[in-house]
Amino acid sequence: MTNNEIDKAKSGKSHLDNFIKYLKERFDLREDSASEQEVAERVGRGVVFKGTNLWVLIFAIMIASLGLNVNSTAVIIGAMLISPLMGPLIGIGFSLGTNDFELLKNAMRNFLLMVSVSIVTSTLYFLISPITVAQSELLARTTPTTYDVLIALFGGLAGMVALTRKDRSFVVVAGVAIATALMPPLCTAGYGIATGQFRYFIGAFYLFFINSLFISLASYAIVALLHYQKKTQIDKEKEKRVRKIMYVVIVVTIVPSVILAYGIIQHTSFEENADRYVTSVFHYNDTMLLDYQKNYHYKNRQSEIVVRLVGEPLSQSAIDNARSQMENYGLKNTDLVIRQTDTKGESVDVTALQKSYSELLEEKNAQIARLQSRVASLSIPDTLSVSDISREAAQVVDNVASLSISKHITYSAEGVATDTLFYCFVEQKDSLAVDVDRLGEWLKVRIKANDLRVIINNE
Incomplete structure (x- = not known):
């Protein structure tokens, strides 16, 4: 190797080293980091829910519940801006990362208080709300996916990074990111309880649980990245066991959301592929595509695409050719159903x-x-209680042993409904006469019927 080549290699390595050094300086979290003691004090203060924090939480949950109820994204965001939810979860992750078990106990107690107050508040709101229909904003929080986990994870990372800075101007914004993952599921869980729809409660609470877990995990990761000192030293074997338990909990929690996310991805992919397939394949001179329907099935059943055509009917060979192209669009396990309308060569x-x-x-x-x-x-109207009427009739007219009332429609010879009338079948006491006219007039007033026939059962 010549001296010129050696100089070029050194120059290239120097540029690479400078670039790496530049990146390290840009992404270094230690430069403006607050002291460990200061961060620990902030976390300790943040986990406590009492007084102002507790009342603000109640008001924020009320606002978020209202936003979900009326399907207003702006109102939900407004609730997130004042939400104090991130404290206990950041505290759980921080305490695990520093082996501060006293802080862990305090954070867990306040976390349970936070959850209880939030669910009770949202349940009370939805119990008194006249709007009981589940809106789209609310339904979106009943099916957790991996994407929700990512929102919680990145929100937790942002929250913990902001909390460990000297400049705390971004803490509120990070709190909003965390509230995005926590407030709507808590309110939806309350809706599920208030309306007796426990599948909503289970789905929303599961979403809240996995979000809480990954926010705490994000806090733990930042503490580990910054190499904070351990408050309590434990032996390595015990530390390994704790980590194993954490990993198991994480895996068990995230697996269902991964499965749900996979299903959603498959469904979305099917919809997109079906759109591309229909718009690309169904172009014919004498046949026009009217509309089409996509029916996706999650399990072993075949999905199907129903295509409605108008004009010259397609030949069987054309239909077979259309079916053969389905695999090219990722529609392997999909059936094609064609509905055709023959216009016999006329223009459409x-x-x-x-x-x-x-x-x-x-x-x-x-x-x-x-x-x-x-x-x-x-x-028969709900107000028409035949049991009550029979007792009253016995007081109004003598010799009534029993009666029944039914409603009938009369039809003309052409089969057209012409009238609605009531029939009252009366059984007499020991063949004693019943005043039919008096009974009929009284019944018309009693049951509000214009046309009524009284029939005496003589048997």
Whole structure:
């Protein structure tokens, strides 16, 4: 190697060393780090929930519950801005990283208090709220995935990094990041209890639990990265056992969320592939794509794509060719269902077709309304208690042994419903006469019926 080549190699190595040194200076967390004692005092103060912290938590939970209830993202964010949730979780991770078991006990107690107060507050809100429908913002917190874990992890990292700085201007912002992962699930858990929908409670509380776990884990990781001193020295074997337990808890907690995330990814991938497939393949001169439907099935059942076509019907060879292209779009375990409408060579009037669909929809809605009205007319009103009426009738008219009332619809010879009337079947006492006219007039007033027939059972 010549001297020139050696000089070039040294120069290249020098540039690389300078670049690495530059990166280390940029990403070094120790430069503006607060002292360990100062950080420990901050964490210790932050874990305590009483007085101001507790009341602010209650108000924040109320605001977040209201935001979830009315489906307002802005209101939920507003609740996060004042939420004091990060203290106990940061404290748990910090205490594990420094072997401060007294702080760990205090953080755990306050964590349980925080959870209890939050769930009770949100439950009370949803019990008195007139809006009981689960909105999209609320439903989004019932199915935990790996993405939620990542939000909690990065939020926890941001919170702990901000807490260990001399300049604490970013602590509030980091608290908002942590509240993003914690407040909505807690409020959703309260909704599940208030409405008796425990699957919502289980899903939301599981989301809250894994988020809490990974926020604490993030705090623990920053403490380890900064090499904070241990407050209590324990033997290496015991430390290994503690770490093993931590790893087991982490794995057991995260596995279900990974499975759920995989399912969501598969579903999203199917939707995207189906869109690409239909828009790319179904282009024909005399046949127009009307619409299509994607039905994804999570388990062993085949997913399917239902395509509706109008115009010249596709030949079997064209359909087979369309099916053969499905694998090219990642649709291996998917069935293709084609619904065709033959216009017999006539041009397709899209506007008329849309109008036809609208008219059909209106007709169906009108039919549903008629059927609902018919069901209502066939049902005897709740206020009509035949047992009460039979006792009252015995006091109004003599010789009534028993009676029954039913509601009927009369039809014309053309099969058209013409009227609704009540029938009252009366059994007399020992063949003694019943004043039919008096009973009929009284019943019309009693059950609010315009048309009523009284029939005497002589047997």
